[in-house]
Amino acid sequence: MIAGRSGNYERRKRRVPTTSDNFACARYARGMGDGPLRIFIGWDEREPQAYEVARFSLERHASIPVEVTPIKLEELRARGLYRRGEDPLAATQFTYSRFLTPALAGYQGWALFCDCDFLWLGDVAELRNFADETKALFCVQHDYRPTETTKMDGKVQSVYPRKNWSSLMFFNCDHPSVRKLTPEVVNRETGAYLHRLQWLEDDEIGALPEEWNWLEGWSKRPASGAPKAVHFTRGGPWFEQWQQVDYADLWLAERAAFMATHSLGPDRALQQTSASTEEIESAICSPR
Numbered sequence: 001m002i003a004g005r006s007g008n009y010e011r012r013k014r015r016v017p018t019t020s021d022n023f024a025c026a027r028y029a030r031g032m033g034d035g036p037l038r039i040f041i042g043w044d045e046r047e048p049q050a051y052e053v054a055r056f057s058l059e060r061h062a063s064i065p066v067e068v069t070p071i072k073l074e075e076l077r078a079r080g081l082y083r084r085g086e087d088p089l090a091a092t093q094f095t096y097s098r099f100l101t102p103a104l105a106g107y108q109g110w111a112l113f114c115d116c117d118f119l120w121l122g123d124v125a126e127l128r129n130f131a132d133e134t135k136a137l138f139c140v141q142h143d144y145r146p147t148e149t150t151k152m153d154g155k156v157q158s159v160y161p162r163k164n165w166s167s168l169m170f171f172n173c174d175h176p177s178v179r180k181l182t183p184e185v186v187n188r189e190t191g192a193y194l195h196r197l198q199w200l201e202d203d204e205i206g207a208l209p210e211e212w213n214w215l216e217g218w219s220k221r222p223a224s225g226a227p228k229a230v231h232f233t234r235g236g237p238w239f240e241q242w243q244q245v246d247y248a249d250l251w252l253a254e255r256a257a258f259m260a261t262h263s264l265g266p267d268r269a270l271q272q273t274s275a276s277t278e279e280i281e282s283a284i285c286s287p288r
Helices: 024-028 048-061 073-078 097-104 124-130 183-188 191-195 248-263 266-285
Strands: 002-004 007-009 037-042 066-071 110-114 118-120 137-139 168-172 205-207 229-231
Touching: 037 048, 037 097, 037 124, 048 066, 048 118, 048 248, 066 097, 073 097, 097 110, 097 168, 097 183, 110 124, 118 248
Parallel strands: 037 066, 037 110, 137 205
Antiparallel strands: 002 007, 110 168, 118 229, 137 168
């Protein structure tokens, strides 16, 4: 069982569909009111801890059932859904594959994508309040202009319009413009076309408050409490050189809770997780 702030939910495991384009993804197609909220998190073999903490923190704070699926590049290649070549400028293994989210959701209902370097401190259920059928997707519309030349473990820090808009996307998979985002388009088009959301009209992009994709090192710290989702976009505490960043203490506490849950017996794990939960909730509610 996964302990959530408003109750416990059994984790529902899902596989990436095994057929190719126009596939059996439709069997996963459920709207928000007809099943768990479908969430896809990018997975990178360089950052497995980041993924596990992102997933664990999201599930633990969720007040609704969720289905979390990692977007693993090699699995998508094996299934014929991802055919792009290596890109030396790609910062992660899910740089392009994130745009397969609507296809993996069967082009029906709402589905969320986020990078693996997120720490969830809020309830993902609240995103449903923004769902507007006239919009193709919702994201935080940053004007992010980093000054660093490298990030994470030495990757090049690129600067481009609408940077980080695609690091968290709440897709309306039924929208006609989203349905045009086929696996063929994802495999063919440039990074600029995909990440700048050039496949959408501007008025089809809804805006989320910055607290849903709070950029460490860029976003302004709230006067009280904490963001809904912290994004360690420059690099997070799982890298040695990024141990002292904002909210690193909460990420480390969440990792400890995850490790306790997965390495101890169920009774002791619950006790350990509950203690860590109290510590984290106290920090969230306190001015920083």
